[in-house]
């Protein structure tokens with residue numbers, strides 16, 4: 080326990096019983112780790128690992144901490160490093176959410192982004208890369224959560240006793256996800272002493288090798304999954320699976336859908352890994368024939384994933400959400416105008432407004448819409464550039480002066496071949512039905528459509 084007032088807020092998180100989801104004969108409790116000051120379960124290990132390194136003389140005042148992290152450990156370390164005056168360098172795989180990366184940068188962290196499609200042993204694999212950075216940085220300490228005994232110790236001496244006390248010494252099962260395995264190993268150690276009959280249940284994203292390993296002692300080729308922070312393509316060295324009695328493989332769709340349901344039904348804004356844990360916990364609860372008291376975690380907040388799991392456009396792009404299909408060209412529209420999802424501009428708005436909207440949404444062309452749904456033009460970066468080149472005051476002119484009137488419209492029932500001719504000419508297709516704008520189809524929408532046919 081730290082005497083720093085902010086760091087003293089780490090741990091002692093609330094535990095609440097879920098009341099609206101169908102838990103079969105069981106009671107399901109969630110420990111709200113998103114309430115830690117850095118926003119996740121990883122605050123706990125950030126503090127114990129840094130304080131252990133200080134005690135052991137491995138980290139000197141003003142020193143540099145290096146870590147390979149999927150994000151949350153980094154946020155926890157950043158929080159502790161700021162309070163204690165350390166520099167922090169983090170190696171982060173590129174599948175991590177932009178919000179997490181921006182959050183780290185805001186905390187003054189040096190973020191080194193690396194590939195997430197390479198495995199252990201590759202020089203760009205995030206852990207090998209971090210080790211190299213630590214070796215090359217004078218006075219650096221490599222936190223190495225995957226091999227650091229202070230990681231499980233945080234849960235053995237903190238999280239475990241808290242759960243035991245909050246549950247009134249009455250727990251039947253604990254459902255965990257495994258990243259570094261600190262949570263599983265620490266809690267297993269605590270409960271083996273305090274209540275050896277407590278069953279551990281593994282919530283594993285489908286594609287991870289851990290569930291196979293738990294069930295058969297063997298593991299095959301890892302697949303890929305989008306849930307962040309849990310699931311592995313190797314067996315973490317600290318992992319202690321002896322208390323694990325069941326393992327559930329949870330597909331991304333189910334984890335993300337459960338995070339959505341947690342928000343809709345229980346009012347808890349959680350990340351997709353918590354969705355994975357709760358999905359596995361519910362499968363376990365519903366499979367029981369006698370009442371059991373089950374605990375799992377809300378590991379971090381969903382506010383870190385607003386542009387991903389809570390963003391319909393991202394879900395559709397990733398093939399995780401399918402809008403009702405009509406069997407015509409409207410199925411190719413990613414952002415439907417009639418659902419309020421398109422970004423448009425009015426003809427009387429200024430070019431400066433149009434440009435600001437393009438930048439804000441990271442798009443290079445906007446349909447120009449009059450009234451509710453009448454497309455009167457299209458404006459792209461080239462049109463804008465032609466209008467303002469050498470004459471920046473033209474940014475004040477209305478969009479109607481610069482927009483293109485040559486529109487390629489298609490009807491929902493047109494032949495898909497028509498799209499190819501439009502794209503070949505470097506244009507986008509505007510879908511109009513009965514005079515009303517329905518949305519755009521771009522080349523990448525069509526590519527995405529075919530990509531999702533490959534399973």
Ligand SMILES: Cc1ncc(COP(=O)(O)O)c(C=O)c1O
Nearest residue numbers: 256258259260261262308352378
């Ligand atoms: C986002 C996130 N990170 C990490 C973990 C657990 O990780 P570890 O095995 O490293 O203790 C969880 C747990 O479910 C998690 O949701």
